[in-house]
Amino acid sequence: xxxxxxxxxxxxxxxxxxxxxxxxxxxxxxxxxxxxxxxxxxxxxxxxxxxxxxxxxxxxxxxxxxxxxxxxxxxxxxxxxxxxxxxxxxxxxxxxxxxxxxxxxxxxxxxxxxxxxxxxxxxxxxxxxxxxxxxxxxxxxxxxxxxxxxxxxxxxxxxxxxxxxxxxxxxxxxxxxxxxxxxxxxxxxxxxxxxxxxxxxxxxxxxxxxxxxxxxxxxxxxxxxxxxxxxxxxxxxxxxxxxxxxxxxxxxxxxxxx
Numbered sequence: 571x572x573x574x575x576x577x578x579x580x581x582x583x584x585x586x587x588x589x590x591x592x593x594x595x596x597x598x599x600x601x602x603x604x605x606x607x608x609x610x611x612x613x614x615x616x617x618x619x620x621x622x623x624x625x626x627x628x629x630x631x632x633x634x635x636x637x638x639x640x641x642x643x644x645x646x647x648x649x650x651x652x653x654x655x656x657x658x659x660x661x662x663x664x665x666x667x668x669x670x671x672x673x674x675x676x677x678x679x680x681x682x683x684x685x686x687x688x689x690x691x692x693x694x695x696x697x698x699x700x701x702x703x704x705x706x707x708x709x710x711x712x713x714x715x716x717x718x719x720x721x722x723x724x725x726x727x728x729x730x731x732x733x734x735x736x737x738x739x740x741x742x743x744x745x746x747x748x749x750x751x752x753x754x755x756x757x758x759x760x761x762x763x764x765x766x767x768x769x770x771x772x773x774x775x776x777x778x779x780x781x782x783x784x785x786x787x788x789x790x791x792x793x794x795x796x797x798x799x800x801x802x803x804x805x806x807x808x809x810x811x812x813x814x815x816x817x818x819x820x821x822x823x824x825x826x827x828x
Contacts (some may be wrong), residue, residue: 579603585738597622755813
């Protein structure tokens with residue numbers, strides 16, 4: 571595949587800690603479209619240093635709608651969608667260049683390596699995601715706090731991995747988790763929706779935080795990663811405690827109204 575057949579698309583909002591590291595890995599890409607949601611830090615200044623990147627602005631209305639707006643800006647046959655805190659492995663560019671996609675192939679998914687301050691973890695809860703796709707055969711939708719990609723056609727697997735390495739501050743992470751868990755609570759409360767057993771466990775709000783902590787440490791083996799592994803396990807514990815508090819808050823408020 572010729573690099574001119576693809577556009578890299580990135581969403582940003584105050585990503586000065588991350589965006590430069592990502593763009594430095596994308597010097598091979600002739601066209602990068604950045605959709606910014608009103609950054610007030612040095613994000614736009616950093617992006618301006620990269621001549622292959624063009625910035626567009628849009629008021630944030632949700633992750634899925636933002637991604638769908640971003641891919642509308644693309645005029646190439648393929649899109650590579652990357653979060654600002656992603657770092658592509660060095661072999662991604664060569665793998666994409668070697669692809670000869672069949673007509674039935676509409677997307678390629680990648681596996682992720684979660685990193686804490688540059689330390690790759692042995693395992694994490696981060697799922698494999700489609701990141702390389704035909705824009706006209708793909709649509710983002712919201713499921714809880716996650717934005718997912720619905721693809722019309724086959725989804726194949728990339729060999730190259732993506733590193734998730736968010737360097738934003740802890741207080742920014744906490745604020746994000748508060749908003750994310752409100753969305754997760756809404757997802758868990760939708761009537762008639764068949765929930766997976768982990769989500770059923772989360773909706774019970776009693777054992778989910780402890781289960782997440784133990785699962786990350788011992789099943790995903792982050793205990794092998796020392797302080798970085800415990801940091802990640804504490805993150806997941808904290809996020810699930812927030813969700814449990816959100817669910818309990820609703821239950822207590824609703825019982826008071828009866």
